[in-house]
Amino acid sequence: MDYHLRLFLSLALLLPCVISIDPLFSVCSTSDDHYFVPDNTFKHNLDKLMFVLANQAPAIGFGLESVGQGHNRVNGLVLCRGDLKSTACSTCIRAADAWISKLCPYKKEATIWFDHCLLRYSNNEFFGELDNSNEFCMSNTLNISTNSVVFHGKVTKLMNKLTMAAHLSPLLFTTGEMKVGESEKLHGLVQCTRDLSGGDCKKCLETAISELATCSHGKKGGRILGGSCNIRYELYPFFEH
Numbered sequence: 244m245d246y247h248l249r250l251f252l253s254l255a256l257l258l259p260c261v262i263s264i265d266p267l268f269s270v271c272s273t274s275d276d277h278y279f280v281p282d283n284t285f286k287h288n289l290d291k292l293m294f295v296l297a298n299q300a301p302a303i304g305f306g307l308e309s310v311g312q313g314h315n316r317v318n319g320l321v322l323c324r325g326d327l328k329s330t331a332c333s334t335c336i337r338a339a340d341a342w343i344s345k346l347c348p349y350k351k352e353a354t355i356w357f358d359h360c361l362l363r364y365s366n367n368e369f370f371g372e373l374d375n376s377n378e379f380c381m382s383n384t385l386n387i388s389t390n391s392v393v394f395h396g397k398v399t400k401l402m403n404k405l406t407m408a409a410h411l412s413p414l415l416f417t418t419g420e421m422k423v424g425e426s427e428k429l430h431g432l433v434q435c436t437r438d439l440s441g442g443d444c445k446k447c448l449e450t451a452i453s454e455l456a457t458c459s460h461g462k463k464g465g466r467i468l469g470g471s472c473n474i475r476y477e478l479y480p481f482f483e484h
């Protein structure tokens with residue numbers, strides 16, 4: 244097969260597969276002056292940023308980069324779920340790149356969340372800052388069958404334990420389990436973006452835990468997704484060990 248045909252075929256196979264990974268949420272900047280003109284320097288810098296992040300991040304599950312100067316400077320961050328292999332991380336980042344330009348066309352600031360990764364970019368420098376502005380709650384649709392106060396006491400206990408471990412770990416990420424009742428087990432995950440300090444990571448996770456108790460009360464699973472951290476619990480294993 245000649246090179247161009249092969250390239251065409253692999254792209255044709257790749258793109259629908261990447262775009263079929265659906266985002267959980269996305270947020271675009273809302274101010275009117277936050278648009279860039281197609282084909283200008285900002286756009287070129289954004290493309291370059293995505294390229295750099297997609298190359299740099301999969302190996303370590305995290306990427307942080309800035310491209311360009313002055314008002315055309317763009318800052319970006321990607322974070323893959325801490326248990327992922329680099330191929331799965333890479334797939335998620337490519338999907339995020341493809342989706343974010345569709346969902347937030349010509350925006351100077353956007354964030355997108357997936358099961359497996361988070362992508363943020365902005366013309367404003369945001370590295371190392373705790374982002375409390377974007378927080379989403381998702382719940383498992385199934386109700387628990389036991390006492391919800393007791394159940395959520397256990398969820399909170401597990402999450403607090405994971406937070407204590409995660410904020411001191413280099414990856415700012417931890418998973419763990421806790422027995423509930425006779426045969427059921429809670430599975431939990433907490434993770435912060437790695438530009439945060441351990442102390443800010445802890446703050447972010449504690450806020451998320453307090454929100455989780457309200458948003459997924461009585462539910463078999465729940466998660467809080469934010470720009471700086473995310474947490475999740477389920478009664479089934481949803482991550483790799």
Ligand SMILES: *[C@@H]1O[C@H](CO)[C@@H](O)[C@H](O)[C@H]1NC(C)=O
Nearest residue numbers: 383384385386387460461462
């Ligand atoms: C879960 O509980 C809520 C409130 O108690 C109820 O309205 C809903 O129908 C229940 N859903 C399921 C799937 O049982």
